[in-house]
Amino acid sequence: MQAIFQVTFPFFALVLCGYVAARRGLLPESAIPGLNMFVLFFALPCMLFRFGASTPFAQLVNPVWLGLYIACALLIVFVTVAHSRAQGISLKDSAFGALVAAFPNTGFMGVPLIVALMGERAAGPVIVTILADLFVTSSICLALAQSGGGHWRESLGKALRGALSNPLPWSIAAGAAVSLLQMTLPGPLERMIAMLGQAASPVALFTIGAVLWRSQKNLQRPTPVSDYAPIVFIKLVVHPLLVLAAGLAALRLGLPLEPLALTALVLAAALPSASNVSLLAERFQADNGRIARIILWSTALAFLSFSGAVRVFGIAPTAA
Numbered sequence: 001m002q003a004i005f006q007v008t009f010p011f012f013a014l015v016l017c018g019y020v021a022a023r024r025g026l027l028p029e030s031a032i033p034g035l036n037m038f039v040l041f042f043a044l045p046c047m048l049f050r051f052g053a054s055t056p057f058a059q060l061v062n063p064v065w066l067g068l069y070i071a072c073a074l075l076i077v078f079v080t081v082a083h084s085r086a087q088g089i090s091l092k093d094s095a096f097g098a099l100v101a102a103f104p105n106t107g108f109m110g111v112p113l114i115v116a117l118m119g120e121r122a123a124g125p126v127i128v129t130i131l132a133d134l135f136v137t138s139s140i141c142l143a144l145a146q147s148g149g150g151h152w153r154e155s156l157g158k159a160l161r162g163a164l165s166n167p168l169p170w171s172i173a174a175g176a177a178v179s180l181l182q183m184t185l186p187g188p189l190e191r192m193i194a195m196l197g198q199a200a201s202p203v204a205l206f207t208i209g210a211v212l213w214r215s216q217k218n219l220q221r222p223t224p225v226s227d228y229a230p231i232v233f234i235k236l237v238v239h240p241l242l243v244l245a246a247g248l249a250a251l252r253l254g255l256p257l258e259p260l261a262l263t264a265l266v267l268a269a270a271l272p273s274a275s276n277v278s279l280l281a282e283r284f285q286a287d288n289g290r291i292a293r294i295i296l297w298s299t300a301l302a303f304l305s306f307s308g309a310v311r312v313f314g315i316a317p318t319a320a
Contacts, residue, residue: 004117004310011113012303014202018209027210029217035207036276043200044107045171046193048130051111051123052175059124060131060176064255069129069265072242073137076102080234081144087227093287095144096277100294101234102141103133104271107168108208112201114267117315118260125264127172133274134169135160145284208275212299215278215292228293235298236305240270263313270309272298 021027027035052060059065077098084094104110106129114122139160146158178185185193247262273295281291 001307001311003316004307007116008113008303008307008310011109011116011201011205012299014205015109015209015212015299018206018211019213020209021206022210022213029214032207032210032214035203035210039108039200039204039207041167043196043203045167047111047197047200048107048127048168049171049175049178049193050197051115051120051127052172053178054120055124055127055176055179057176057180060127060172062124062128062261064250064257065125065128065261065265066132068246068250068257069243069269070132070136072239072246072269073102073132074140075242076234076239077137077141079238080231083230083234089227089287091147092145092284093290095141096281096284096286096291097231097294098144099138099141099280100273100277100291100298101231102137102239103274103277104129104235104239104268105208105274105299106130106133106268106271108204108275110268110271112204113271114264117267117310118264121260122264125261126268129265129268131169131172134166142280142284145286208299211275211278212292212296215288216296223287223289223293227290228297231294232297232301235273235294236270236302240266240309243269263315266313267306267309270302270306272302272306275299 018027022029022032080098080101081091081094084097085091089097106126111123111126111130114126142158177183244262244266247257247265250257251262275295278288278292278295281288
């Protein structure tokens with residue numbers, strides 16, 4: 001466990017640093033959107049471009065990985081929505097609860113963390129989960145959140161257009177094209193992309209902490225523990241166990257699924273909730289207090305639960 005903590009602790013500690021810096025006023029609240037934009041539109045796309053360029057194209061469209069992960073994500077969405085609705089929570093808030101239960105923080109945290117633990121071969125399966133969540137999980141949940149008037153197709157179309165405006169899938173696609181065409185970038189351009197990509201991990205983690213603080217600061221009313229604790233449990237425990245069970249079933253059926261790929265998919269599912277869902281909940285006027293608490297507690301508890309999952313799989317991060 002000590003070797004595992006040596007890898008996982010810095011990642012979660014940077015999140016804490018961002019939280020403390022924002023809370024103490026060392027990072028002005030007005031600077032948080034700028035940090036977020038830097039990560040989303042510059043640093044993270046460059047990092048994903050580099051991984052996409054170094055990953056075989058067949059892996060980025062692997063039907064077994066995509067099918068397995070999407071099926072599990074949709075089941076998590078269904079279970080979470082049903083649970084929330086049974087508690088008397090509105091469809092909009094149930095949909096956002098399902099989104100934080102099924103959408104891990106793969107971009108800002110998962111790619112660099114899982115690659116640090118397992119090596120660059122794990123980048124392919126993790127990138128597949130990003131594409132699945134951006135285009136399928138988030139689109140369905142946002143469509144549910146906006147379908148109160150019954151305009152399901154229109155809501156789904158808006159959600160898909162929103163996913164297409166995200167720079168992350170385009171950076172992955174650009175990297176895949178470079179890999180497929182076996183292109184070589186000019187040296188200065190390649191070095192610039194490398195510098196921005198190297199900045200992605202620390203700045204993204206620091207930004208997560210700052211965003212978490214801002215979400216907590218803007219809470220209007222207390223949220224009962226029963227409204228968010230079950231969703232945290234679904235995110236950190238049920239989601240990865242479901243992916244593991246589905247992967248083992250796929251192996252029994254003889255489907256081509258490498259143990260390394262299955263491990264990477266399970267660890268991606270074991271990550272805490274994506275922090276940007278809080279911004280979406282705020283934009284759509286959902287109960288952001290509930291969503292912010294789910295993200296905060298899933299991030300805090302994931303240090304132990306995620307590290308425990310790494311230990312269960314017997315991953316020795318000595319080669320990171």
